[in-house]
Amino acid sequence: MQLIVIGGSGLLGSAVVEAAERRGWEVLAPTRDELDVTDETSISNYVPGASQYWIVNCAAYTAVDKAETDRDAAFLLNGVAPGFLGRAARESRARIIHMSTDFVFDGKASGRYREYDSTNPLGVYGESKLQGERALLLEACESIVVRTAWLFGAGGDCFPRKIIRSALQRKPLRVVSDQTGSPTYTSDLAAAVVQLADLGPDGGIYNIVNSGKATWHKLATASVAAAGIDVEIEPVSSEEFPTAATRPKNSVLDTSKYQSLGLSPLPEWTDAVRRFAEELRTKNLLEV
Ligand SMILES: NC(=O)c1ccc[n+]([C@@H]2O[C@H](COP(=O)([O-])OP(=O)(O)OC[C@H]3O[C@@H](n4cnc5c(N)ncnc54)[C@H](OP(=O)(O)O)[C@@H]3O)[C@@H](O)[C@H]2O)c1
Numbered sequence: 618m619q620l621i622v623i624g625g626s627g628l629l630g631s632a633v634v635e636a637a638e639r640r641g642w643e644v645l646a647p648t649r650d651e652l653d654v655t656d657e658t659s660i661s662n663y664v665p666g667a668s669q670y671w672i673v674n675c676a677a678y679t680a681v682d683k684a685e686t687d688r689d690a691a692f693l694l695n696g697v698a699p700g701f702l703g704r705a706a707r708e709s710r711a712r713i714i715h716m717s718t719d720f721v722f723d724g725k726a727s728g729r730y731r732e733y734d735s736t737n738p739l740g741v742y743g744e745s746k747l748q749g750e751r752a753l754l755l756e757a758c759e760s761i762v763v764r765t766a767w768l769f770g771a772g773g774d775c776f777p778r779k780i781i782r783s784a785l786q787r788k789p790l791r792v793v794s795d796q797t798g799s800p801t802y803t804s805d806l807a808a809a810v811v812q813l814a815d816l817g818p819d820g821g822i823y824n825i826v827n828s829g830k831a832t833w834h835k836l837a838t839a840s841v842a843a844a845g846i847d848v849e850i851e852p853v854s855s856e857e858f859p860t861a862a863t864r865p866k867n868s869v870l871d872t873s874k875y876q877s878l879g880l881s882p883l884p885e886w887t888d889a890v891r892r893f894a895e896e897l898r899t900k901n902l903l904e905v
Contacts, residue, residue: 619668620814621711622646623654623702624676629716629765631772632807633673640811649676654698660705671814674702674715677746681720682861684741691741696748703756712759712817714810719766719798719826721747724865729830731871732764732822740862750822759820761813763806766826766870767836769889770803771896776833777840781894781903784841784848794834794852798868799826802889804896809875809883818878824870827886839887843894844903 620637624630625646637644652663654676664672677695678684684691699715706713720743721736738744750762769775777800783790809825831839834852841848855864876882883889897903 618814619643619645619670621664621670621672623652623672623674627675627679628768628770628773628775629803629806630673630675632770632803633675633810636804636807636811637814640815642811642814654702655693657701657704660701661708664705664709664711669710672702672706672711672713673810673814674699674713677716678742681740681742681864684745685861688741691745692748695742695745696752699749700752700756703753703760706757706760712761713753713757714761714763714814715749715753717750717762717764717822718743718746719764719868719870720865721750721764722865722868724796724867726867729869729871730824732824732874739865742862754820757820761818761820762822763810763813764822764824764870765801765806766868767798767800768803768806769800769893771893771900771902772803777836777890777893778897778902780837780840780850781844781846781897784844784846785903787848790837790848790850791853791858792834792837792850793855793858794832795854796864796866797830797832798865799829799870800831800836800886800890801826801883802886802893804892805883805889809880812880813878816878816880823875824872825875825883826870826872827883827889829885829887830869831886836886836890839890840894843891844897
């Protein structure tokens with residue numbers, strides 16, 4: 618089986634490349650110069666026309682706060698490009714797994730979000746990602762949209778790694794404690810994405826995150842503990858920590874649809890954070 622990972626240099630994409638290779642797939646991971654998702658000609662020049670394969674799209678505009686003032690770039694990459702990919706897939710024999718986000722929700726629900734719950738993004742990033750989901754499914758309805766959240770992994774910078782770095786530098790740490798979400802380890806998610814490709818379920822939206830839920834403060838505390846650092850982290854409210862983009866207060870995702878495919882739930886996020894710290898240690902990435 619052949620799999621093309623777009624955005625293979627990124628936090629999640631690099632984990633997907635590793636997971637697919639481990640599973641024995643033939644993996645292609647084009648650079649942005651080789652395949653620019655915002656350019657339809659670049660896509661059609663790269664993707665093979667005849668053979669059967671999967672495209673996993675991890676390319677995105679992920680700077681959530683910057684997107685507020687860089688709307689056009691965010692919408693082109695997150696909102697328009699998935700439609701280009703959908704068209705290319707329809708014209709060949711490819712199927713797409715496209716990554717999306719919990720930030721399509723406004724966070725006003727009290728429980729976990731299901732795939733069919735009403736969306737209402739609070740910022741440009743979420744709006745643009747929602748547009749991308751729709752553009753893709755409109756062009757190629759057999760595509761799979763994976764909504765995930767709060768990613769951490771060794772393949773790039775991420776919140777737990779920044780917190781560990783700041784803790785090692787003995788900087789005072791203040792972290793938001795009134796936003797709750799689903800922290801997710803890229804290695805666990807990547808393995809699930811590859812399993813999904815193996816299975817080839819019906820098209821549509823699937824939530825995939827690690828089990829459990831956490832606030833950013835809980836995630837920060839667990840991250841420094843897993844790295845073996847004894848440090849106090851002050852909990853603060855969102856109001857005390859203003860950002861350009863408003864984040865949902867609750868964006869915990871329900872994964873029962875994914876599990877209904879016969880696939881096991883991903884491990885608890887607390888276990889994932891411990892394995893992540895171990896990975897950083899093994900790769901000598903617990904740097905100051
Ligand atoms: N990070 C999170 O916490 C989080 C949470 C929920 C959902 N997600 C979703 O998960 C997916 C992966 O996120 P991530 O954090 O792994 O992203 P990332 O680390 O920011 O990586 C983005 C990737 O996109 C590539 N890229 C950018 N513009 C491109 C273009 N025009 N053509 C082709 N490739 C391009 C980048 O390549 P270069 O190396 O050339 O820049 C990079 O490989 C995204 O869809 C994101 O919305 C992420």
